[in-house]
Amino acid sequence: LAQSSLNVSLFGQLDPEPIHYAGSWAYIAPLGEEYALIGAYHGLSVISIDDSTNIYQVDWVTGPSSNWREITVIGSHAFVVSEGGTGDVGMQVIDLSFLPDSVSQVTTFDSTFGKSHIIEKDILGDPNYVYVCGSAPSAGRGVHIIDVSDPDHPREVAQYAPGYAHDCHVRGDTMYVAAIYDGYLDVVDISDKANPVRITQLFYPNAFTHSCWTSKDNTHLFVTDEVDGLLAHIYDIRDLNNITPVATYSANTQSLIHNCYIRGDFGFVTHNTEGLRILDLVKPDVPVEVGYYDTWAGASGGFHGLWSACPFFPSGKIIGANRHDGLYVWQFNETYAGRIYGLVRDSVTGLPLSAVAIQITQTGDSTLSRTDGSYAFGAIPAGSGGYSVTFIKSGYVSQSLNTPLNAHDSLHFVVDLVPVGFVGTTPALSDEALVFPTKCKGLLKVRSASNFKSELLIFDVNGKLQGTWPIPGPAESHIVLDALPNGVYLFKLSGHQGLHKQGKFVLHR
Numbered sequence: 001l002a003q004s005s006l007n008v009s010l011f012g013q014l015d016p017e018p019i020h021y022a023g024s025w026a027y028i029a030p031l032g033e034e035y036a037l038i039g040a041y042h043g044l045s046v047i048s049i050d051d052s053t054n055i056y057q058v059d060w061v062t063g064p065s066s067n068w069r070e071i072t073v074i075g076s077h078a079f080v081v082s083e084g085g086t087g088d089v090g091m092q093v094i095d096l097s098f099l100p101d102s103v104s105q106v107t108t109f110d111s112t113f114g115k116s117h118i119i120e121k122d123i124l125g126d127p128n129y130v131y132v133c134g135s136a137p138s139a140g141r142g143v144h145i146i147d148v149s150d151p152d153h154p155r156e157v158a159q160y161a162p163g164y165a166h167d168c169h170v171r172g173d174t175m176y177v178a179a180i181y182d183g184y185l186d187v188v189d190i191s192d193k194a195n196p197v198r199i200t201q202l203f204y205p206n207a208f209t210h211s212c213w214t215s216k217d218n219t220h221l222f223v224t225d226e227v228d229g230l231l232a233h234i235y236d237i238r239d240l241n242n243i244t245p246v247a248t249y250s251a252n253t254q255s256l257i258h259n260c261y262i263r264g265d266f267g268f269v270t271h272n273t274e275g276l277r278i279l280d281l282v283k284p285d286v287p288v289e290v291g292y293y294d295t296w297a298g299a300s301g302g303f304h305g306l307w308s309a310c311p312f313f314p315s316g317k318i319i320g321a322n323r324h325d326g327l328y329v330w331q332f333n334e335t336y337a338g339r340i341y342g343l344v345r346d347s348v349t350g351l352p353l354s355a356v357a358i359q360i361t362q363t364g365d366s367t368l369s370r371t372d373g374s375y376a377f378g379a380i381p382a383g384s385g386g387y388s389v390t391f392i393k394s395g396y397v398s399q400s401l402n403t404p405l406n407a408h409d410s411l412h413f414v415v416d417l418v419p420v421g422f423v424g425t426t427p428a429l430s431d432e433a434l435v436f437p438t439k440c441k442g443l444l445k446v447r448s449a450s451n452f453k454s455e456l457l458i459f460d461v462n463g464k465l466q467g468t469w470p471i472p473g474p475a476e477s478h479i480v481l482d483a484l485p486n487g488v489y490l491f492k493l494s495g496h497q498g499l500h501k502q503g504k505f506v507l508h509r
Helices: 427-432
Strands: 008-014 021-028 034-040 043-048 056-062 069-074 077-082 091-095 104-109 118-120 129-133 143-147 155-160 167-171 174-179 184-189 197-202 209-214 220-225 232-236 244-249 259-263 266-270 276-280 288-293 306-310 318-322 326-332 338-346 357-360 366-368 374-379 387-392 399-403 410-417 433-436 443-448 454-460 465-471 477-480 487-494 500-507
Touching: 008 288, 021 318, 021 326, 034 069, 034 077, 034 318, 034 326, 043 069, 069 118, 077 118, 118 167, 129 167, 129 174, 167 209, 174 209, 184 209, 209 259, 220 259, 259 306, 266 306, 276 326, 288 326, 288 374, 357 374, 366 374, 399 410, 433 487, 433 500, 443 454, 465 477
Parallel strands: 021 069, 021 306, 338 410
Antiparallel strands: 008 326, 021 034, 034 043, 043 056, 069 077, 077 091, 091 104, 118 129, 129 143, 143 155, 167 174, 174 184, 184 197, 209 220, 220 232, 232 244, 259 266, 266 276, 276 288, 306 318, 318 326, 338 374, 357 366, 357 387, 387 399, 433 443, 443 477, 454 465, 454 487, 487 500
């Protein structure tokens, strides 16, 4: 069960057919009126959402009975598909131009497929085509590319069908195809709509590739897998022949991520039992959750909660179809995140530290430093007290820092963790003792300015004790290191009254 909401407010809600809901899409009339189109069990519901006090169903178009019904809109026509019915139920084409009075079905395209799972379009590009995925019966059950420039007479121009295509995303001349059961993503050149050609394929561990969407600047791809426990992945796609993973995301790994739709700087994620989640994707390699609204009161996991979300309204409204209780309409206050970057090192050796747990006390969020010691994370802006960030690694003394964090911040901190047992240099003993040279050829010297007895301990860079030498004082003592190989070493000099000194030296003969 997720928390209820953050930075997202409910504008309105409607449950027109209390059975089951699936897809949702936006229609904006010529004079700016906004309508939500949602896929219900027995058909398409067209809902006016301009007035939060009067959200109502304007009209209804019956279709094959199904839990799955998806919609897209081009111009003044809606295109609707479902997995319901028998025979050639095809794609319904619905004229929306007479709203707010009524809508009407003008035709059904059923010449090349019957049932189908989803329908997509290029929301930023060519408005003349729709792309139908997960169809049956049809050879290969791939993607049907359909010319709808004359919506009364749709015309299929090609099929891309190397195998089953569950969903797709189209951006310009490129189509990304989610081959869910085969566990990969196809990247396809569709510059010639009649002749789609595969560019490359993306494979990754445990893939159950369900859906994807490109970032605002078309440099990154957000990919989801429809399985509880699997993370969403973000890939750098600037070079399609070298697609590179850069980040992962999940609000709760007990709940699967269904879809992500990106508008501007934000990703709008349908996260099933975790509801709507909103990500700041200004830096796609460091996605930050900045808002959410939970739509499911039960336990996390399984096929419950939010199916779809559509953020493509000029007003900024977001709509979603919740499986069990219909339409939600939200407003998001567009909170941006700040980000913190840096490096974690061993304070004695200066070497980078990996797998350091980095935790924000106020939020409970955490991340790990990478193999090169670097780290990056983000959070919503801190309050007046700022954030307390703690760095934790076994064998080291934990360290915390306090910092303000504002929207759009990119802060940088280098953190040096002290190994346990090397808790710093005590000034009193620093004044009394000197261990030198820092670069020695086999002879290390300890010199004291007063009469004290101490003990010199030498460790390798992994903290393993290499030897112990008594230092009688006050004269200069010489430590012969013939038994030690060349390398970097740490020392600890313990003196009277618990005083001590620490440091490092390089042995090179």
